[in-house]
Amino acid sequence: RCLGGVILAKDRKYASEVIHPFLRNTGPTISPFNSWLLLKGMETLELRVQAQSAAGFQVAEFLENHPKVAQVLYPLLPSHPQYDLVRKQMTGGGNMLSIFLKGGKTEAFNLLNGLRMVMISNNLGDSKSLITHPATTTHSKLTDEEKVAARIEPGLLRLSVGLEDPQDIIEDLDRALAEA
Template sequence: HELFTKVLPSYNIEISFVDGTDPRKYSSAIKENTKLLYIESPANPTMSIIDIKEIATIGKENSITTMIDSTFASPYNQNPINLGIDVIIHSCTKYMSGHSDIIAGSLTSANSEYYNQAFQTLKLFGGTLSPFDSFLLARGIKTLDVRMERHNKNGLEIAKFLESHDKIAKVYYPGLESHPQYEIAKKQMSGYGGMIAFEVKGGVSEGQKVIENLNTIVLAVSLGGVESLVEQASTMTHTMVPREERMKGGITDGLIRFSVGIESASDLKNDLNQALQLI
């Protein structure tokens, strides 16, 4: 958010924000100087799903580059290049490395032109990964498929558990039929990952009470590691985003983001249940 609202404008780069769940709004927002259509799906932290193929088509029809942040899905669950996207970016800190011990990112494209442009920027501005972090990332990728299978299984099981719990007001997970973009997710994802968003009945204070009384699940930011992490977006990861903008984007004050790890699903459900019983 700060990159788009503060950093890029300082380079005289104009940014237009749209509701990504409606591809028509991307079309209507295109201007003569538009160079890039950027999306994130699943979106952080609301778990909204964007029709990737539709955005790719809009980009091609208007000769505009398309880019997606596909971190929440991981390459195991989603391949945007096969859906027509030009460039994929990942926070490799998350699922790609899988152990919450490095800071890294990647850019992937089937077009060497984008790679060459990125390499020139990297060469001039820095950001090169250290040898040891490169080793840790390469090692983590070796177990990506095994980890993601467990994240997918646990994610769906925990999402269903939360949706049926009487202390939960709402659950956002693309693998649930109740998700507003479930049909789109089913079409473009092979699995739904371990990221869940939910709201506790009673609002902010009750939600805080729940996440502060978990034992197995750790109260912390970041995501995509083998351990389960939980946080309240409005007071942690998204606290710098003005409330009006947060609410407009669906990030309510009480929204809780849950990165489901690879622990026993029973242990996670028991931990959630004991914390929920305190409210």
């Protein structure tokens, strides 16, 4: 519901000469209401992250086995390029998935248009499941070469799995894929 954070610097000189003057001139304090929102959100953060990670894993497993899906990037899938490292460092995989569809942009747009519960959005990371097509939204200003380097392909979708029942998310994706 709001954005807040902390600025850290390894170098004291950089902190005193660059960060401190910037904060002094721009104001480092968030509003009381945003502070309250952050504190309220922190109360359930662990529960939400655990639930969304568990659901993300279930959705990733489903999608990885779907015939219209070329690849799913999700840290806890054994097919992930850094799976061994992930298993050493992480206990959960989070709620973000990259889905590469075999049918390219046409199939990606057909899937998006067929969704009923998962919402299309340019911003990801909510309590609701959201999906985006990076090549035409978040990364649309990149050159073709930059898109290739970042693997922003026409058939790529990014899915942020929310707190809905994972089976409902899977059913929505399955129906939309069948229609795509």
